[in-house]
Amino acid sequence: MLTLRYFWVALGMSGLVVLVPAWLWLWLVVLAAVALVDILACASPRKVRLTRQPTKSTRTGERTTAVTRVENLGARTLRGWVKDGWQPTAGARNVVQWAQIRGHRSTELQVRLEPQRRGELISEHVTIRSLGPLGLAGRQVTHRVPQTLQVLPEFASRKHLPSRLRRLRELDGATAVQLRGAGTEFDSLRDYVRGDDVRSIDWRATARRQDAAGQHLVVRTWRPERDRRVILCLDASRTSAGRIGDEPRLDAGVESSLLLGALAAHAGDRVDFLAFAREVTARASSSERGIFLNVLSMAASKVEPALVEADFAQLPGQITAITTHKSLVVILTAADSPSLQEGLLPVLPALTAKHRVVVASVSNPELIQRAATRETVSEVYAAAAAERAMIEAEAVASELQAMGVEVVQAEPEALPAALADCYIRLKATGKL
Amino acid sequence: MSSSTDPSTVVSAGTAMRSAASRWQFWIVLLVIGSVVALLIQLLDTSDTEIYGTENTDLDGYAAVANVLDDHGVNLHRVYSAEAARELLEQEQAASLVVLLREFPPDERFAAELDAEWDAGREVLWISDDPWLLTEVFAAETQTGARIPVGAAGTPEVLESGPRCALPAAEAARSLQAPGVSLRTDSGCFPIGEDGYVLAETSRGVVFTAPEAFTNQHITAEGNAALALGLLGAKEGNDAAPQDLIWYTPSGADSVGDQQWGSPLDYLPEWLWPLVWWLIICAGIGMVAAGRRYGPVVSEPLPVNVPAEEAAVGRGRLYQRANAVPATLQVLRSAHLLRLTKLLRLGRGAAPETVAVAAAHVAGWETSAVRQLLERPGPDGAAPPHAPAMSHRDMVTHAQALAKLESDVRQALRTRRRTE
Structure with a gap:
């Protein structure tokens, strides 16, 4: 391995060639000898022990540092460059670093990472380029020491979580706000205050509580059900690979799953998550150990779109395997896809018979924009095509609604919040 | 817990070398085989393709003559430069000389020396049919004459040795048949016309x-x-004594040494060529230094990703390719009807006329104009039954009018709600 410095030295030696051209061979030998000396004199890049420190999982867009300990096992001082082979989407800032390690000493190689993609990012190898004392030539060796970094989904919709949780608490009667929980589970008896629904007066309790004044009416309060089941089914088939705006449909689905999963877990429901295409590719359950949001993030980070048709026929079986009780089944898919007619619709009756089904889908704002642009002939044709796509999506949605399915359609950024609101509405109205 | 790795994260130098060799095995073997084949071809392909070459077995070669001469004990020495010919002449005092002129003139000094050799009794034979080369060499005494006449079928005439022939070989041969030219001399063999001789x-x-x-x-x-x-x-009956024949074919090699015009390269400084070589080496070093990667290429497993509206865009192109004006308008009308029905809260399945009337009322448009926009032309609708085929420009106008109607209705509804 030669360095650029060697190149400049060789270029400088061309002066000697001009001065004594007859000694061309001598100059060549000198040049080769210098390189050879440097190569022989450098510290061996093989006599190095590399130890990877385990990385902590991080979220997309957040910064982290990957640490590798480089230990020089030889007696010579290792001088040169060390490169950590992170894949490009890991967003490594300083993969190539200068290192100078005395014999039998060690140092830490710190690589700042800013992952741009969720999933498992890998650095397969570390390359050590050891230079000789003159810095003209050296040896280079690649060590296979894999290091992985688990990058969780960004969970940008995290900002919606506090407000949704507050609304849940309001439903629960846990706060001072006088908003009666409208669940079906009996919570407590309390005195009637003006504004309460007269239908909720418990006459029997009122009769028992008659005191001197005889003025106290007693009402029953209800609270939302707990320990209900929420099953999130994320479609990771070919339709999820469709990009809307900057990100694929799948990412919006992942975000929505995270928000709804976190919300439902806080509300005391049992949440199960499964991502599927032809078969189930990822699972998570709130019954697992650990914080459910982390468990769910970890499972969702590995989901990638597969270029196959979704197999909805397996859904009833999978859901039955999870629970036999009535639960809220949330199917995150592309409701505007005509293939839904053959895939999901025939399966739905089996699901709606037992469970409450919500179909959440990303709507495409670009279609609306395309439908509104009508300046030229081509644009009018494109607008008609976009209108037709929207009509078809509308038809699918109304068909779903006719089967008793809740349909949530929103733009990618708004879908998580919309789905969370739908969940709260269902809970508030006791439909779980 | 740190994932401790033993030093065997890297293979030893010998193993690395072996694996590199096995990785490049195919190419190395290919290179070796290729060079061996090239070498063999170079070695085996000795066939002489030179015209009048003494080993050329084609129609224009002299291989037959050379073989017979060889059988008669004549040693052929082929040379291509005057220098080599001169050396041979000195070595073999008894050898005869053949000068075959084909493309290049002989070295002038050597030609002049041959005068003396000829006078000293050495047999010198000039062979050529190139008038220009002949003139070059024999300009002082003779010129080229007429060509050997060619018969009707393209075969040259048979020449007799003639009465003025003093050469025994020609006399023995008696006749000659071949294309060629002649020399103008006083005497010779195989005459053409009055003063042309093929052998003189x-x-x-x-x-x-x-x-x-x-x-x-x-x-x-x-x-x-x-x-x-x-x-x-080839002297008959004298097979035992080996004879030597110097076969000199002037070539470019003669004229290399004494160029009359010095090459400009000769006047360049002495250090230039070493410097050029040195700079080429420097360029190689620069390429190696700059091109060395830090370890193997890192690959990125990218997920599939397709623009979601691609199907809609493709359908739009299909509409355009088919010039589907009626279908396009129908789709647009349905879309707007659906939205207007929702906006005006007319309930699902409202008739287009109802929607049109309501929309016209809200937006303040003329009812007939709105009906024309929203209702399907033809037997179903109330619009003119035989509307002419719509041009592209009309279609754009229509589409824009539909959009305008919807936005007007929205606007009117918004203001109405605000005022309520």
């Missing part, structure tokens, strides 16, 4: 101007073979 004697030796006669193609015609053997020195 000059002050520099014997000149034969029909080299075609000795080729593999013509050697068997008439007395060609006898003439060749006679001229080239």
Whole structure:
């Protein structure tokens, strides 16, 4: 391995060639000898022990540092460059670093990472380029020491979580706000205050509580059900690979799953998550150990779109395997896809018979924009095509609604919040 | 917990070398085989393709003559430069000399020296049919004459040795048949016309101007073979004594040494070529230094990703390719009808006329105009039954009017709600 410095030295030696051209061979030998000396004199890049420190999982867009300990096992001082082979989407800032390690000493190689993609990012190898004392030539060796970094989904919709949780608490009667929980589970008896629904007066309790004044009416309060089941089914088939705006449909689905999963877990429901295409590719359950949001993030980070048709026929079986009780089944898919007619619709009756089904889908704002642009002939044709796509999506949605399915359609950024609101509405109205 | 790794994260130097060798095995083997094949081809392909070459077995070669001469104990020494010919002349005092002029003139000094050799009794034979080369060499005494006449079928005429022939070889051969030219001299053999001779004697030796006669193609015609053997020195009945024949073919090699014009490269400084070589080496070093990667290429497993509206865009292009104006308008009308029905809260399945009337009322448009926009032309609708086929421009206007209607309705509804 030669360095650029060697190149400049060789270029400088061309002066000697001009001065004594007859000694061309001598100059060549000198040049080769210098390189050879440097190569022989450098510290061996093989006599190095590399130890990877385990990385902590991080979220997309957040910064982290990957640490590798480089230990020089030889007696010579290792001088040169060390490169950590992170894949490009890991967003490594300083993969190539200068290192100078005395014999039998060690140092830490710190690589700042800013992952741009969720999933498992890998650095397969570390390359050590050891230079000789003159810095003209050296040896280079690649060590296979894999290091992985688990990058969780960004969970940008995290900002919606506090407000949704507050609304849940309001439903629960846990706060001072006088908003009666409208669940079906009996919570407590309390005195009637003006504004309460007269239908909720418990006459029997009122009769028992008659005191001197005889003025106290007693009402029953209800609270939302707990320990209900929420099953999130994320479609990771070919339709999820469709990009809307900057990100694929799948990412919006992942975000929505995270928000709804976190919300439902806080509300005391049992949440199960499964991502599927032809078969189930990822699972998570709130019954697992650990914080459910982390468990769910970890499972969702590995989901990638597969270029196959979704197999909805397996859904009833999978859901039955999870629970036999009535639960809220949330199917995150592309409701505007005509293939839904053959895939999901025939399966739905089996699901709606037992469970409450919500179909959440990303709507495409670009279609609306395309439908509104009508300046030229081509644009009018494109607008008609976009209108037709929207009509078809509308038809699918109304068909779903006719089967008793809740349909949530929103733009990618708004879908998580919309789905969370739908969940709260269902809970508030006791439909779980 | 740290994932401790033993030093065997890297293979040893020997193993690395072996694995590199096995990785490049195919190419190395290919290179070796290729160079061996090239070398073999180079070695085996000795066939002489030079015209009048003594090993050329094609029609225009002299291989037949050379073989017969060899059988008669004549050693052929082929040379291509005057320098080599001169050396051979000095070594072999008894050898005869053949100068075959084909493309290049002979070295002038050597040609002049041949005068003396000829005078000293050495047999010198000039063979050429190139008028220009002949003039170059023999300009002082003779010029080229008429060509050997060619018969109707393209075959040259048979020449007799003639009465003024003093050369025994020609006399023995008697006749000659080959294309060629002649020399104008006073005496000679195989005359053409009055003063042209194909074989003539000059002050520099014997000149034969029909080299075609000795080729593999013509050697068997008439007395060609006898003439060749006679001229080239195969003495009959004297097989035992080996003879030498210097076969000199002037080539570019003669003129390399004494260029009259010095090359500009000769006047360049001495250090220039070493410097050029040095800089080429520097460029190589620069490429190696700059091109060395830090370890293997890192690959990125990218997920699939397709623009979601691609199907809609493709359908739009299909509409356009088919010029589907009615279908396009129908889709647009349905879309707007659906939205207007929702906006005006007319309930699902409201008739287009109802929607049109309501929309016209809200937006303040003329009812007939709105009905024309929203209702399907033809037997179903109330619009003119035989509307002419719509042009593209009309379609754009129509589409824009639909959009305008919807936005007007929205606007009107918004203001109405605000005022309520």
